[in-house]
Amino acid sequence: MDILVSGLLLAGTYALMALGLNLQYGVARIMNLANGEMLVLGALAAFWLYINAQVSPLLTVVMVGPIAFIGNWLIYRFLLVPLVKRSKNQGQLEVDSILATFGMSFFIVGIMVSIEGGFFAYKYLSETISILGSTSSLNRLAAFLLAVVIGGSLYLWLNRTRTGVAVRAVSVSTEAAGLVGIDVPKMSALAFALGGAVTSMGGSLISTFYTLDASVGVIFTMKALIIVIMGGVGDVRGTIVAAIILGIVETAVATLVDPGLTLASAYFIFLLILLFRPQGLFGRRTA
Amino acid sequence: MKRRTNLKLAAAAALALALPQVALAEDTLKLGIVAHKTGPLAGGEKVTQTPNVQLWIHEVNERGGLNVGGTQMKVELVEYDDKTNPGEHIKAANRLINQDNVHFIVAPYGTGFNIAAAPIYGKSGYPMVAVSAITDKVDELAERFPNLFFTLGTTTAFVEAVRDILVEQRDAGNIGNKVAMVNVADAFGIELADVARQAFTDAGFELVYDKSYPLGTPDLSPVMKGAKASAADAFIAWSYPPDSFGLAEQAIIEDLDVSIYYSAVATSFPAFFGAYGSKIDNVLGAGGTNVDDPKIAAYRQAHEEVTGATPDFWASANTYAALEVLGQAIEGAGTLDRNTVTQYIKDNSFDTIMGTLDFENNFSEKFWTVGQWQDGVFRGVKGVNVDGAVDVRLKDGWK
Numbered sequence: 196m197d198i199l200v201s202g203l204l205l206a207g208t209y210a211l212m213a214l215g216l217n218l219q220y221g222v223a224r225i226m227n228l229a230n231g232e233m234l235v236l237g238a239l240a241a242f243w244l245y246i247n248a249q250v251s252p253l254l255t256v257v258m259v260g261p262i263a264f265i266g267n268w269l270i271y272r273f274l275l276v277p278l279v280k281r282s283k284n285q286g287q288l289e290v291d292s293i294l295a296t297f298g299m300s301f302f303i304v305g306i307m308v309s310i311e312g313g314f315f316a317y318k319y320l321s322e323t324i325s326i327l328g329s330t331s332s333l334n335r336l337a338a339f340l341l342a343v344v345i346g347g348s349l350y351l352w353l354n355r356t357r358t359g360v361a362v363r364a365v366s367v368s369t370e371a372a373g374l375v376g377i378d379v380p381k382m383s384a385l386a387f388a389l390g391g392a393v394t395s396m397g398g399s400l401i402s403t404f405y406t407l408d409a410s411v412g413v414i415f416t417m418k419a420l421i422i423v424i425m426g427g428v429g430d431v432r433g434t435i436v437a438a439i440i441l442g443i444v445e446t447a448v449a450t451l452v453d454p455g456l457t458l459a460s461a462y463f464i465f466l467l468i469l470l471f472r473p474q475g476l477f478g479r480r481t482a
Numbered sequence: 483m484k485r486r487t488n489l490k491l492a493a494a495a496a497l498a499l500a501l502p503q504v505a506l507a508e509d510t511l512k513l514g515i516v517a518h519k520t521g522p523l524a525g526g527e528k529v530t531q532t533p534n535v536q537l538w539i540h541e542v543n544e545r546g547g548l549n550v551g552g553t554q555m556k557v558e559l560v561e562y563d564d565k566t567n568p569g570e571h572i573k574a575a576n577r578l579i580n581q582d583n584v585h586f587i588v589a590p591y592g593t594g595f596n597i598a599a600a601p602i603y604g605k606s607g608y609p610m611v612a613v614s615a616i617t618d619k620v621d622e623l624a625e626r627f628p629n630l631f632f633t634l635g636t637t638t639a640f641v642e643a644v645r646d647i648l649v650e651q652r653d654a655g656n657i658g659n660k661v662a663m664v665n666v667a668d669a670f671g672i673e674l675a676d677v678a679r680q681a682f683t684d685a686g687f688e689l690v691y692d693k694s695y696p697l698g699t700p701d702l703s704p705v706m707k708g709a710k711a712s713a714a715d716a717f718i719a720w721s722y723p724p725d726s727f728g729l730a731e732q733a734i735i736e737d738l739d740v741s742i743y744y745s746a747v748a749t750s751f752p753a754f755f756g757a758y759g760s761k762i763d764n765v766l767g768a769g770g771t772n773v774d775d776p777k778i779a780a781y782r783q784a785h786e787e788v789t790g791a792t793p794d795f796w797a798s799a800n801t802y803a804a805l806e807v808l809g810q811a812i813e814g815a816g817t818l819d820r821n822t823v824t825q826y827i828k829d830n831s832f833d834t835i836m837g838t839l840d841f842e843n844n845f846s847e848k849f850w851t852v853g854q855w856q857d858g859v860f861r862g863v864k865g866v867n868v869d870g871a872v873d874v875r876l877k878d879g880w881k
Binding site for chain 1: 519520521522524525528529532565566664667693694695696698699700701702703704705707708723724727728731734735736737748751753754756757758
């Protein structure tokens with residue numbers, strides 16, 4: 196039971212890290228290596244506002260969403276659209292966007308170091324709670340609930356609304372989507388901005404139980420990347436399922452075998468999936 | 483169009499090259515540092531190293547600079563970021579030596595970085611008074627790198643101090659025989675855990691939980707749940723900054739019932755208390771200081787006034803003291819000749835905020851090993867040749 200509860204809570208955190216990247220990579224086709232930095236930026240906002248103005252991180256989460264949305268939209272519009280326009284095929288866009296966002300990640304780290312070079316150390320909602328006999332803390336539960344809300348609404352939005360269908364169409368094929376009259380650049384910008392917003396909001400919440408610093412973004416980028424690839428690029432369900440698998444397996448290995456093997460187990464599963472289902476759990480085979 | 487861009491570039495480059503020369507008059511002493519401004523060690527550097535370099539330079543320049551053989555020289559800092567990357571570090575160190583021609587350098591933050599940089603600086607004779615470098619191989623290293631000095635202690639000293647506390651508390655009947663030990667799975671954590679495993683077992687303790695976890699583990703709750711289930715009397719963690727915080731967090735959540743709780747690096751950071759407040763009262767950690775010592779108290783006050791930051795309760799004071807050693811050696815030798823200054827450090831003793839420091843085989847044996855949060859202050863409880871150690875208190879809940 197302990198494993199299940201802790202594993203699911205960890206999965207919620209993982210889903211928060213990866214959902215945004217999935218939108219950005221799956222729909223806008225931008226392999227955003229600054230994903231982790233965007234998350235840490237959200238964390239920095241929560242920390243800074245809490246320390247300097249006693250703003251509740253939960254309120255920051257709400258504020259960070261729209262700001263990150265606009266910020267990421269601007270990034271896409273002015274920094275990434277030129278790359279999209281000049282790239283002749285998917286491969287070239289991937290290489291270009293990796294380089295561009297890699298550079299961007301250093302830029303964001305630099306800005307964050309100039310604001311706070313030390314640890315973002317604060318605690319919020321770290322009260323102990325008991326879920327089905329297993330102890331955990333309120334802030335992890337909050338992160339889990341937010342992950343459920345974001346994941347659920349993304350899923351509904353993508354499947355039940357007209358815009359959602361358009362976004363999914365772009366995710367399947369930019370050419371075909373354009374042919375049936377979908378505004379591909381607009382949908383891509385929307386997906387990228389939304390992805391950034393989700394990631395930053397996740398970061399704000401995650402900062403209540405992780406002690407982060409300006410430079411840890413790359414760790415989150417790696418984890419998110421693994422989850423997105425595992426789940427299948429462009430599929431929200433896949434990301435959530437992959438996050439749950441990783442969360443539960445890591446917790447189980449740490450509890451039953453040895454905490455030293457958590458990383459190894461995560462990469463082992465990743466390898467298995469790459470070997471037997473290279474397109475990811477819910478991914479489509481490219482024709 | 484293209485030519486104009488080139489011209490602009492050339493002008494910018496010329497300006498960039500010219501600027502430092504304008505700023506550097508004859509009577510400035512250039513002090514170089516390769517810092518971890520970003521990357522995994524940036525958080526530690528920012529707390530322990532950066533503000534002390536700033537403070538020391540401020541204090542020296544405030545009193546008119548260093549007196550080098552009759553010339554008053556103001557100190558100017560030349561600084562590079564290495565992103566906590568050893569390769570970048572070496573490149574930047576070479577740049578300091580060959581392009582900036584700095585007179586002296588500040589030893590880097592982190593054991594590995596000191597050892598990596600020692601041959602580079604050694605080739606040009608730069609003395610390195612290292613602080614944040616703890617190893618059992620001091621003798622071997624000092625032989626290979628005669629320019630490298632150690633001031634913060636050895637792995638064994640740190641482990642033995644923890645063992646002594648455990649033994650004392652067991653003899654006093656306060657704790658039993660069971661110890662839970664965890665370590666971060668990198669060179670630092672593994673070395674300490676290996677030494678500790680032997681030392682604790684030899685002292686008759688039973689390691690009821692002994693696990694490692696990877697650096698940057700996102701969820702330490704399985705580790706803490708395991709430690710709790712082992713029903714240990716004492717919890718010892720050879721941990722690094724992010725996980726020292728994470729372990730304390732989980733210990734609070736799980737309400738870990740131990741009388742002795744120790745986590746290694748970053749426990750002495752003011753941010754640690756800032757995050758958990760009174761809940762971490764009586765938590766033990768690596769380091770310590772004697773805040774009642776008037777010299778240390780004055781230093782702490784100056785640190786806050788000049789840098790706006792609270793110094794940590796461990797290596798901050800040592801870092802400042804190491805800079806004092808370097809400054810006094812330069813003044814004492816009365817020259818910028820680095821070999822003479824290195825020899826001066828070996829041959830003399832220095833009056834610092836940590837008291838009198840002298841080096842035997844490049845090792846200064848005066849340092850704190852274990853401290854404890856007691857009512858909001860992290861006080862030294864164990865040390866080597868230091869005064870003012872207070873009694874260890876038992877951990878009693880996480881309120």
